[in-house]
Amino acid sequence: MAESKTVPTPIVVRPPFTFDRRLFDNATLYRSIVGGFNYLAVTRPDIQYAVNxxxxxxxxxxxxxxxxxxxxxxxxxxxxxLGLNLISWCTKKKTRVSHSSTKAEYRAMEAVVVEAMWFHHITDAL
Known part of the structure; x- marks a missing residue:
């Protein structure tokens, strides 16, 4: 790492305003392209930053x-x-009985905020 050199990565400053939601005709080609991008994102931190x-x-x-x-x-x-991608989900029957619907909603929000803070913490550490 001591002899590493920086390389500029072209990146859009603002997110795109529209998304093209067309489906791919060739699912095998799509999977191959996504697999290639995943490999590049894991092996090249500069590309990972630009993608995410x-x-x-x-x-x-x-x-x-x-x-x-x-x-x-x-x-x-x-x-x-994360963007349009579902990365985590959970359904759970609570062990304690809430005294009101408001308290039940607050407990649900508490659980999802804890999950979001954990995810934010591990992604900042990368």
Missing amino acids: RNLELSVYSDSDWANDMDDHSSTTGNLLF
């Missing part, structure tokens, strides 16, 4: 309060998206 710079982390959570008729516990779920 414009992605945003989005989180969603929901809870149904005391829906289980046996023990009146809540079920929560959360989703984490």
Whole structure:
């Protein structure tokens, strides 16, 4: 690493405004291209930075309060998206009974925020 040289990487300063959502006709070619990009992103940190710079982390959570008729516990779920890609999801039946639907929603938000903070921490460490 002591003899490393920097190389400029062309990168768009702003994220694109539109996405082309057409499907690929050749699934094998698509998988081959994505595999090649994954290999480059792992082996070349400059390319990894350029590819991941414009992605945003989005989180969603929901809870149904005391829906289980046996023990009146809540079920929560959360989703984490990096750009348009789903990277983490969870559905869990809670062990404690919430006293209100608001408290159940807060507990669901707490779980997804913890997950998002963990993901943010490990990606900053890279």
